[in-house]
Amino acid sequence: MQTINDVPEVEVLRGIEVPKVSPRRRHARLQGLLFGILDRWAGERGDVGTEWRFHLSKRPGDETSLVPDVAYVANVRLAALDAHAAEEPPFAPDVAVEVRSPGDRERNIQTKVALYLDAGALLVLDVDPESRRITACDSGGVQVFDAGDTFEHRLAPGLTFDVGGLFAAADLHV
Secondary structure: OOOHHHOOOEEEEOOEEEEOOOOOHHHHHHHHHHHHHHHHHHOOOEEEEEOOOEEOOOOOOOOOEEOOOEEEEEHHHHOOOOHHHHHOOOOOOOEEEEEOOOOOOHHHHHHHHHHHHHOOOOEEEEEEOOOOEEEEEEOOEEEEEOOOOEEOOOOOOOOOEEHHHHHHHHOOOO
């Protein structure tokens, strides 16, 4: 049931407004679990947040503003910004995490991954709860992690976790 306060957040993909898909329980659990994993990994090296807006526009009229489910930005990059700009940085996060929702369009997901990388993200994690798969994208290519794998990536040294354990932790426990 939608009320006046339930207006969905909007992302802007190259000037086109796209409502963020309202997350459900499993999406919310995965987002929270991934926040915890990234926050422990980041430690004092940077900030991790959920639903943090980033402005990726490079040219007037080509506005791009994305709100990843989880984002990490190194302190050295945040230090270059004043407090106001750090609230909605004018660049891509170092690591962006997008957890798929049932209503997400494949075209939009691929566009967002490309926009993050084009704007300087080091790593984008496309987390698919249905297939229980994480696709790690960087400027050099794609690496796929399935439920039996341990996540490790050269661009995020020390960030390791059991992919199957992550999805199991997000499952409904009744």
